[in-house]
Amino acid sequence: MAWLMQFLCRALRTVGLVLFYYVFSIGITFYNKWLMKDFHFPLFMTLVHLAIIFCFSTLTRFAMQCWTGKPRIILPWKVYLSKVAPTALATALDIGLSNWSFLFITISLYTMTKSSAVLFILFFSLVFKLEEPNPFLILVVLLIASGLFMFTLKSTQFNLEGFLMVLLASFIGGIRWTLTQVLMQKAELGLQNPIDTMYHLQPLMFLSLFPLFLLNEGLSVSTTEKLFRVSELSHLLYTLVTLSVGGMLAFGLGFSEFLLVSRTSSLTLSIAGIFKEVCTLLLAVEFMGDKMSTVNWLGFVVCLSGITLHISLKTFYNKGNGPMVRQLPVRDNPDLELPLLQTKDDYCEDTNDEEEHEILY
Secondary structure, three states: OHHHHHHHHHHHHHHHHHHHHHHHHHHHHHHHHHHHOOOOOHHHHHHHHHHHHHHHHHHHHHHHHHHHOOOOOOOOHHHHHHHHHHHHHHHHHHHHHHHHHOOOOOHHHHHHHHOOHHHHHHHHHHHOOOEOOOOHHHHHHHHHHHHHHHHHOOOOOOOHHHHHHHHHHHHHHHHHHHHHHHHHHOHHHOOOOHHHHHHHHHHHHHHHHHHHHHHHOHHHHHHOOOOOOOOOHHHHHHHHHHHHHHHHHHHHHHHHHHHHHHHOOHHHHHHHHHHHHHHHHHHHHHHOOOOOOHHHHHHHHHHHHHHHHHHHHHHHHHOOOOOOEOOOOHHHOHHHOOOOOOOHHHHHHHHOOOOOOOOOO
16 A cells, blocks of 8 residues: 555656646747737847846755755856857757747747757767667658658748748757757766756856847847837836746746656656647647648657657667667766755655656757
């Protein structure tokens, strides 16, 4: 009976963490799309989000330092600029272009196109030798690519400009997550904890995106009546509040991903991500008026099949049939635990948990 109660507690905890992740992941997608209908400055919005994420990560680091009594890592300037800057640049462009695309495309097209990031992640993982070549990867690529083609085929709500933006974001996203994995796996940098990684990335991301913002939105933002030429204080407060909510959702998304992976496994996050795509499309069709034909839905299924195959292959090879993905031994690094959320009983339970955790692409 005790084992049954323990199983139910773990199941309920996992479901709760997945739902917590869904709230932020699906929420920020629909929230940004809704905000872009009236606030046509996606790069400015992204800069505000980066500033808020930096503030929250700073507060979280301070709380963790008070809890553990150990100082948090702060990289020297030389290492910071040489090692972190490439990841920050790729991350800033990925997020900036993704938000920018909401001005042109539907949530369903955005969701489907962003799924193609797996193709670019695979490519750059092979280039950086983070993943071993495997003949099944060819099938993964074919399934995802053909699914994306079928999804965009004869789409009545297709926009080429927005599609190219989010496709470019997916390409840069492949670089982003590969560099992020390399960054977090370098033990000498001390950035294995994603909160520390977020803290170090945000300033450089802000500086990387700021010139693009000045070039495309600088003059428009400075003359808009929603911000600097506002006629009523209530309108300004409304704009600031809506932007701040998006920033909190962005931080919550990163934190919920870390929480889900650290308390379950990256496999759980990967599987949850598949169902998240399905939920996002269903919600977009139901509430946002997105239109999808039978061929589009079939393409979505084909693409998800490719992603599922990729996750299955990673799971199979990570169970001892030959290393396919380089792993970071999370359990060997106590700095990766969540002291603010972990009780003594949880710690005892987790020390007996033999699940391996890896850095999710």
